[in-house]
Amino acid sequence: TPRPRPLTDLGPEELTAFRQEQQTAYDALRGRGLSLDLTRGKPSSAQLDLSERLLSLPDGTRDAHGVDVRNYGGLEGIRELREMFADLLGVEPAQLVAGGSSSLVMMREVLTDLWLKGAVDGVRPWSEEEKVTFICPVPGYDRHFTLLSWFGIDTVTVPMDEHGPDVEAVAALAAADPSIKGMWVVPTYANPTGSVVTQEVAARLATMETAAPDFKIFWDNAYALHHLTEDEAKTADVLSLAAAAGHPHRPIMFASTSKITFAGAGVAFLGGSVENVAWYVGHLGKGSIGPDKVNQLRHAQFFGSPEGVRDHMRQHRAIIAPKFAAVDEVLTSRLEGLGVATWTRPSGGYFVSLDVLDGTAGRVVELAREAGVALTPAGASFPGGHDPDDRNIRLAPTFPELPEVREAMDAVATCVALAAAEKLSH
Ligand code: PLP
Numbered sequence: 123t124p125r126p127r128p129l130t131d132l133g134p135e136e137l138t139a140f141r142q143e144q145q146t147a148y149d150a151l152r153g154r155g156l157s158l159d160l161t162r163g164k165p166s167s168a169q170l171d172l173s174e175r176l177l178s179l180p181d182g183t184r185d186a187h188g189v190d191v192r193n194y195g196g197l198e199g200i201r202e203l204r205e206m207f208a209d210l211l212g213v214e215p216a217q218l219v220a221g222g223s224s225s226l227v228m229m230r231e232v233l234t235d236l237w238l239k240g241a242v243d244g245v246r247p248w249s250e251e252e253k254v255t256f257i258c259p260v261p262g263y264d265r266h267f268t269l270l271s272w273f274g275i276d277t278v279t280v281p282m283d284e285h286g287p288d289v290e291a292v293a294a295l296a297a298a299d300p301s302i303k304g305m306w307v308v309p310t311y312a313n314p315t316g317s318v319v320t321q322e323v324a325a326r327l328a329t330m331e332t333a334a335p336d337f338k339i340f341w342d343n344a345y346a347l348h349h350l351t352e353d354e355a356k357t358a359d360v361l362s363l364a365a366a367a368g369h370p371h372r373p374i375m376f377a378s379t380s381k382i383t384f385a386g387a388g389v390a391f392l393g394g395s396v397e398n399v400a401w402y403v404g405h406l407g408k409g410s411i412g413p414d415k416v417n418q419l420r421h422a423q424f425f426g427s428p429e430g431v432r433d434h435m436r437q438h439r440a441i442i443a444p445k446f447a448a449v450d451e452v453l454t455s456r457l458e459g460l461g462v463a464t465w466t467r468p469s470g471g472y473f474v475s476l477d478v479l480d481g482t483a484g485r486v487v488e489l490a491r492e493a494g495v496a497l498t499p500a501g502a503s504f505p506g507g508h509d510p511d512d513r514n515i516r517l518a519p520t521f522p523e524l525p526e527v528r529e530a531m532d533a534v535a536t537c538v539a540l541a542a543a544e545k546l547s548h
Contacts, residue, residue: 128461129546141543147536148489156494158530163313163472163518165381165438172437173383179420186422191415197403200418203389209428211346211377212359213393219403221413225378225390226265229340232374232392233273235405236303236338242397243371244336248303257295257305259287261475261503261514263313266306266342270505277505278302282312286319293330296337304338310357311345314475314503314516316468324358329367339364339373345471346377347435350443353469354432361393370395374402379421381472382434389421445519445527449474452528456535462542465517474517475503476534482541483512489537495530 132140183192186202198204199220208215221228240247248254255276258267262282270277280291287307296302307327309319319327327339341360349355360373371394379388392402425431450467453476457463465476478486483500490497498516501509517534519527 126459128459129542130461134547137543137547141540141547144536144540144543148493148540151493151533151536154494156529156533158494158522158526158533159496160517160519160522160527160530160534161496161498162521163381164521165385166441166521166523168441169381169438169520170384172434172441173424176383176387176420176424179423180416181423183416185415185419189415191419194411196412196415197407197410198399199389199391199413200415200422203418203422204391206422206425206428206431207377207391208393210431211343211375211391211393212357213361213375216396217361217393217399219392219399220418221390221392221406223378223386223388223390223414223417224380225342225344225376225392226269228376228390228392229266229342230269231406232338232340232402233269233275235402236336237273239405241336241338241371242395242401251301251303253301255299255302257287257292257302258505259292259306259312260505261314261509261516262306263308263342264498264502264507266340267505275303276301279505282315282317284315284317286312286317286323287327289323289326289330293326296330296332296334298333300333302332303334303336304340306340306342308342308344309346309360310343310355311348311468311471313344313471314466314473314514316466316471316473316475318355318470319358321358324360325363328360328363328369328372332372337369337372341373341375343375343377345381347431348381348438348472349435349470350439350446351469355470361395365395371398374398382431382438383421383424387417389418442520445522445524446474448524448527449517449519449531452531453535456532457538460539460542463538472518472520474519476515476517476538477513478515478538479542479545480511480513482538482545483509483515485541485544486515486534486537489541490534493533493537495533495537497534 185200208218259282260279364372375393378390462479487500501507
């Protein structure tokens with residue numbers, strides 16, 4: 123086959139011929155009555171099966187320190203699990219809380235506490251501010267943006283690149299405007315770009331001057347341990363960097379085992395300065411007498427050690443890395459050289475970020491839907507669901523079986539090429 127040429131280099135007749143080819147392929151696709159779903163980053167059932175043994179644990183009812191896990195108490199979570207994940211997340215056990223099953227709930231709780239009571243380093247509750255704004259690296263995680271919008275918090279976007287958020291843009295915004303109270307960062311294997319925040323970027327975020335004294339970095343390390351290659355990225359130690367810079371209360375860290383054990387029955391973690399932890403637990407205590415320590419104990423027993431968690435993640439990798447390879451393989455064979463799409467090749471996390479020809483992302487998602495392939499809505503990775511360039515599509519290949527991932531990606535490639543040909547022939 124001849125080498126593909128960029129669509130923009132084609133003459134009008136060549137472009138018409140290309141468009142016709144893609145239309146024919148698309149019509150054939152529609153005729154196949156596909157029903158495929160690449161929308162949400164969920165573990166597949168084979169991944170969930172890796173943690174099956176959890177269902178027959180815990181063995182006994184006391185944790186390593188003799189606490190009866192069936193009873194009330196221990197708001198900060200059982201010590202052995204906090205020690206295990208403190209090691210994995212690079213913090214001190216005293217800086218880590220083990221809670222319920224959802225880290226997103228913890229993020230909402232922290233925002234609620236900031237809103238109603240104010241930060242440990244704040245002067246008043248955020249609800250008493252005239253305006254509260256968050257810096258949102260884009261493309262980013264839709265639920266972060268929905269949460270802000272639910273609070274009525276304004277958003278200002280900065281671009282995400284392979285080293286994390288555009289840190290000079292962040293520093294300029296944070297220094298200039300006291301209404302800017304915080305930002306989101308997914309430091310390791312970002313959703314959806316797969317970027318890993320470098321030591322330099324983390325250091326700048328930790329040390330930068332901010333107009334708001336109580337600026338908060340929501341350091342959402344949801345994919346800290348979710349490597350797709352042997353090269354296991356280590357997350358920058360933002361808590362130490364911030365403490366050394368005199369801003370110990372700036373970062374609040376989140377993580378969970380949602381994509382390590384069971385997405386609906388894992389354990390979530392919150393990390394921060396000892397003062398932030400006491401602040402969080404103090405507010406938590408107004409609504410809870412203690413977490414599900416039975417679940418925490420079975421997690422501790424299931425893993426046994428930090429190395430047990432790392433081993434377990436390698437088993438996940440064996441299941442999902444081929445799916446990510448398939449996404450890249452199909453996109454490369456179908457779209458490389460056409461100049462209408464670029465995509466990430468993540469070394470961890472749950473997503474591939476696909477950028478199509480400007481102004482066609484919505485059309486690609488629509489075409490795919492009509493052909494029976496569900497994609498995350500175009501714009502979902504931007505606040506308000508609005509991608510100003512109508513360019514980004516988030517692909518989530520973990521849940522479907524490998525042959526379905528291939529089939530879905532082939533369909534997506536047809537939709538990308540057809541939408542680009544349509545756009546260019548106007
Ligand atoms: N944070 C990020 C960046 C995510 O991608 C997700 C899930 O997709 C979550 C948090 C949700 O975490 P949890 O299941 O602990 O609530």
